[in-house]
Amino acid sequence: MGSHFGLLIYFTCLIMVLHFPNFVVSGKPQVPCYFIFGDSLFDTGNNNQLDTKWKANYPPYGIDFPKGHTGRFTNGRTAADIIGQNLGFDEFIPTYATATDDQISKGVNYASGGAGILDRTGIHNGDRFSFHQQIVHHNSTVSRISRIRKNTTFLKECIYVVNIGMNDYIHNYFSWIWSTGGTYNSSLLYSTQNYATILIIQYYRQLKALYNLGGRKVALFGLGQLGCTPFIVKNWGYKGKPCADIFSDAEYTFNYRLKTLVDGLNKLKPDARFTFINATSILQKKEGAPVTSPSLPIPTKKKKLPDYKKYQARPCCPVKDDSHCIPNSTPCPTRTSSTYFDSVHPTEPNNIAIATRSYKALLPTDVYPYDIHQLTQVKL
Ligand SMILES: *[C@@H]1O[C@H](CO)[C@@H](O)[C@H](O)[C@H]1NC(C)=O
Ligand SMILES: *[C@@H]1O[C@H](CO)[C@@H](O)[C@H](O)[C@H]1NC(C)=O
Numbered sequence: 001m002g003s004h005f006g007l008l009i010y011f012t013c014l015i016m017v018l019h020f021p022n023f024v025v026s027g028k029p030q031v032p033c034y035f036i037f038g039d040s041l042f043d044t045g046n047n048n049q050l051d052t053k054w055k056a057n058y059p060p061y062g063i064d065f066p067k068g069h070t071g072r073f074t075n076g077r078t079a080a081d082i083i084g085q086n087l088g089f090d091e092f093i094p095t096y097a098t099a100t101d102d103q104i105s106k107g108v109n110y111a112s113g114g115a116g117i118l119d120r121t122g123i124h125n126g127d128r129f130s131f132h133q134q135i136v137h138h139n140s141t142v143s144r145i146s147r148i149r150k151n152t153t154f155l156k157e158c159i160y161v162v163n164i165g166m167n168d169y170i171h172n173y174f175s176w177i178w179s180t181g182g183t184y185n186s187s188l189l190y191s192t193q194n195y196a197t198i199l200i201i202q203y204y205r206q207l208k209a210l211y212n213l214g215g216r217k218v219a220l221f222g223l224g225q226l227g228c229t230p231f232i233v234k235n236w237g238y239k240g241k242p243c244a245d246i247f248s249d250a251e252y253t254f255n256y257r258l259k260t261l262v263d264g265l266n267k268l269k270p271d272a273r274f275t276f277i278n279a280t281s282i283l284q285k286k287e288g289a290p291v292t293s294p295s296l297p298i299p300t301k302k303k304k305l306p307d308y309k310k311y312q313a314r315p316c317c318p319v320k321d322d323s324h325c326i327p328n329s330t331p332c333p334t335r336t337s338s339t340y341f342d343s344v345h346p347t348e349p350n351n352i353a354i355a356t357r358s359y360k361a362l363l364p365t366d367v368y369p370y371d372i373h374q375l376t377q378v379k380l
């Protein structure tokens with residue numbers, strides 16, 4: 001009942017947002033600035049100048065984005081772009097390499113495709129800015145702001161979002177899933193429990209550095225349903241189910257540790273607010289219902305469970321072995337109803353769901369303990 005209602009709201013919101021993509025923003029943003037950290041899910045072009053295979057600045061990426069292929073690993077906006085619009089910013093936050101003095105006081109995007117919490121993660125495909133390197137970049141930004149503005153106290157009012165950790169699994173611990181995955185010894189050295197501990201300790205160090213650089217309102221995105229991506233389902237799915245469970249343990253462990261880290265940081269730093277965004281809750285619609293679907297019928301009690309196979313996610317663009325779109329290929333025409341653009345990255349409609357529900361939670365499980373809108377309201 002509850003989740004039928006949730007599903008209905010989800011689709012209503014989705015349809016509303018899809019029909020009014022350029023909603024008018026008037027007045028000042030709710031916060032003075034917005035800083036973005038993470039991997040390809042949030043990258044908007046930081047990798048364009050790097051010597052790397054972690055790139056998306058070619059068609060068909062960006063086919064539904066006004067400026068075309070900018071380096072975003074999707075057809076349209078990233079979830080971080082959409083959160084920025086919800087916060088009232090009328091321009092997208094610039095990448096670190098391009099941000100001008102006039103822009104940096106409103107925020108910078110440091111996210112880099114292939115990046116991980118661990119520096120080594122993703123190394124087999126070339127350069128990328130690890131989370132550590134992103135914090136180093138933020139350190140330079142803060143020095144630059146302090147030269148320009150003389151006073152950096154306003155940074156405590158800003159929103160910081162971090163979406164990192166996926167690659168520490170799919171391009172490090174589980175890199176054996178790829179024929180082109182490079183060699184990492186983490187899965188030989190550590191159990192999933194110990195590996196999650198190593199990641200969280202490193203994450204904790206970097207978040208303390210972010211705090212020391214003035215960050216006080218920080219949203220951390222958990223891992224969401226890696227086992228449902230077309231690449232994984234194609235190779236490790238079974239019985240036609242919409243998701244494979246090879247990552248379930250690792251994902252569960254990491255997400256719970258991250259939530260515990262949020263509690264720990266909130267206790268340790270009472271003048272800051274950290275929050276966990278539960279991507280699993282947001283992406284999960286209903287027990288037995290497909291997570292991904294070309295044209296998902298709203299399940300009713302009377303109907304039998306859907307024929308899963310029909311709903312297994314397929315990439316919208318023709319893909320290479322490394323999961324990215326083949327350059328200049330023609331993507332599917334039904335991008336508003338497909339979940340994945342290439343074989344790991346979501347389409348814009350999925351990003352809209354993540355952004356909408358992390359900004360204003362729909363279900364109690366979506367965020368812990370705050371949604372991003374609540375973060376903007378906190379007086380510190
Ligand atoms: C910086 O600005 C805040 C108010 O925005 C003020 O309270 C504080 O005293 C200022 N600090 C310095 C060093 O000027
Ligand atoms: C694991 O790999 C890292 C990075 O290449 C290396 O420094 C380390 O010595 C390796 N550990 C073992 C036990 O092989």
Ligand SMILES: *[C@@H]1O[C@H](CO)[C@@H](O)[C@H](O)[C@H]1NC(C)=O
Nearest residue numbers: 135139140208209210212213
């Ligand atoms: C920022 O950089 C300065 C100069 O390199 C360094 O002393 C400081 O520790 C750095 N701060 C953080 C939080 O990393």
Ligand SMILES: *[C@@H]1O[C@H](CO)[C@@H](O)[C@H](O)[C@H]1NC(C)=O
Nearest residue numbers: 255256259278280281284365
């Ligand atoms: C995320 O939400 C799901 C419900 O959809 C819940 O089962 C899971 O425990 C939540 N994860 C965390 C870390 O709280």
